[in-house]
Amino acid sequence: MRLVILGGGESGTGAALLAKQQGIDVFVSDAAVITPGCKYVLTNHQIPFEEGGHTIEKIQSADEVIKSPGISHKAAIMQQLHSYSLPIIDEIEFAARYAKGKIIAVTGSNGKSTTVHLIYHLLHAAGYPVALAGNIGHSFAKCLTQGHYNYYVLELSSFQLETISHFKPDIACLLNITPDHLDRYDYSIEAYAKAKWNILRNMTGLEHFIYHKEDRLTTQYLQEKKSLPQLHPMSMPPIPSIGSDIFRLNLHNQSFGPIATSIALPGRHNQYNTMVAVTAATLVGVSSTIITSALPKFSGLPHRLEWCGRLQGIDWYNDSKATNVASAVVALLSFTQPIIWIAGGIDKGNDYGSLLPFVKEKVKAMIFLGKDNSVIRKAFHPLGLPIQETDKLASAIDMSLSIGSPGDVVLLSPACASFDLFKNFEDRGNQFKERVKLLMVK
Template identity: 45%
Template sequence: MKRLVILGGGESGVGTALLGKAKGYDVFVSDKGEIKQNYKDVLIHNEIKWEDKQHSESLILNADIIMKSPGIPDKVELIQKIKTAGINVVSEIEFASHYTDATLVAITGSNGKTTIASLTHHILKQELDVGLAGNIGDSFAKQILEKNHQNYVLEVSSFQLDDIQDFKPHIAILTNISPDHLDRYDYKFENYIASKFRIIENQTEDDYFIYDADDEVISEWLENNPIKSQKLPFSLTKEFENGAYIKEENIIINIDNNHIIMPIKKLALDGKHNVKNAMAASTAAHLLKIRKQTIRESLENFQGVEHRLENVLRINKVQYINDSKATNVNATYFALESMQAPTVWIVGGVDKGNDYREVFQFVNEKVKAIICLGTDNTKLMQTFGNMVDVIIETQFMSEAVKIAYKIASAGDNVLLSPACASFDLFENYEDRGRQFKEAVRKL
């Protein structure tokens, strides 16, 4: 009996444990932190051995295969020992993909992954049997075990792609690449870029690669690296024989002379980045033979993703917007770009070596006040102190929202778009977004 050891007892770990057990592995789950009670209950109920608050090397280094949580860096001593022992280390998407013949649509990129994945799933589910997994919802492994859909839309991170071997999506989407998580890539941007492009490394000429042709990093990489898959670019400025582009305020998607035309003004979501998200999702749907009318209707009624430019409430003619999912500067760039009114901007958290220069033009144009919400706001105060008349710091979400309420006048926006990770004051970006919404509702 082959031994499968799983490092990390979260959603992907427990899902893999269930699938592994069903496929006849001797399964052991080990987590250095505490496993949440709901996951413990699942493991106990399924008679799967586990430990938490420690990693017992004697129980790990005898594995035939190890699935590690994407959150564990390769630099960790235990991982080094595992690699030295020659044990095969894979990610959940790699392990799970061996047990399904489903058509896979996989989406990666620094920003926009969740929106494109949710939008693609929203369109496909109108006509196909399709699951949504990866970094969203129930784990891929668990869904293969319980639902076994014929199609899956997967949101995948660079960390998950770092540990693939044979993983091969039929349709791969790359949204954009901006510096993020560089601490995991020896602070070398090229390592992070290479990691993202692993999404297409196993593709053949029968597969498709949908990507943002306006992204210089992607375009440059493609110039220097030949790929096998069929390219379907999308762009706001260029036109293509095969791909998606803009003409006279319409999105045009053209694949082998088969067109879809969609008026931009009918899209449910605002902002240039959402035009791109619509292009990417529709191209995938078009490839999977979804009817044009279904694609159009789905783009018109899609509600968006929680914590991503989510309109919370309008109070005294001030719109409060939750963009807690903006954990890097590039995501905040899209948020500020789409603001149509003077904005009170709530920013801050754990800075991942951020370079804020790309948002300067929008801060000068649109931001009337900045509220820094983090344990250490020095860099923000120094960077933006001279750009706005009002800059205030706090360490409490409730206080940040009260300050914003006092500063904002009728017609303004109050935008939470932190550009940073959330781990200094919050459990995660969802917790941060929920606290923001709660504070707004209490005003």
């Protein structure tokens, strides 16, 4: 068998390593320059590759092609390959062929990383041999070359699910579907949702599906699908009123809670993510005693409503991972204090309309950080709130200090991609944290 992998990044390199380990004739082709780290891995394992362009003759001779998730089906090379009728799959599909353990797969527009890390945390606390991989910087295929585990917890993006053929998780979690990456899907939420639903494609009544029962698109799809796994619908926890009971989760005659005080993460969305993670852990057999003990020890992930400290009586939060509107909504809803909101970046076809009522209610002032703030400025200008603009993060922080008062919150929750001014959302968040920390020690 001859296998060609398009893309020499983390996903492609991982697939190449697994193919080599399985004795498959493999070749890697990347239209861009492969990073030194990945190039070293390929060279060290004697895996042939090309970079800076595709040689169609070398790809055409493949029995199967693995497409890295960053490559759109609209790309010229993909259009060319479709004309040759070559089988094209994703790295996740390829890796799953060699996974002997059970797979817990999590997808959704928002909350994936927190949820998979929490599931991993709970299974690890129970002593289960468990690995974490997927759309979090750790290739599933590479993970399989490093050892075998009883459980694989995978974060999966819509890009990784587009060409699923036989992949079937034992437990699938679809957290939510809100507009994101629509530029890849011809600005169609239905096309984007269809990619997410691929996680269900091969599931049967022997597997489990955890989903948001208030998600209209998903519930409609389930009504139309003939073969279904065991369904576990979840709801966003209610907002507790003064004097009311804090939300508790009851599952399989076990009670977990109070959820709101069991985790050190702000926001109802994190309570929901916790409910999903607890459900998944319970389905694989983790006891309520272990779950109750482990939950308070989970401190969350960087760049997701990450508290950076208190400066001049103001609490500073890094939510740089909020690269779409829905993420920014849940961030704003997580606070009762007046918010100075730092937003902006590369607009991905965002509809800011759903944000307007929350900004009007929660936000004291807005600072737009980006090379071109015209779209986001136009969307929020009618609210009449103070607006400042800059293309420098240090200036955005200085503006926040000049506007803020003790008791306020400064929230970096951009609702946009980061690539206009930063390498990625991590770079944006890290620079924010470093600047705040520097000012705190002065």
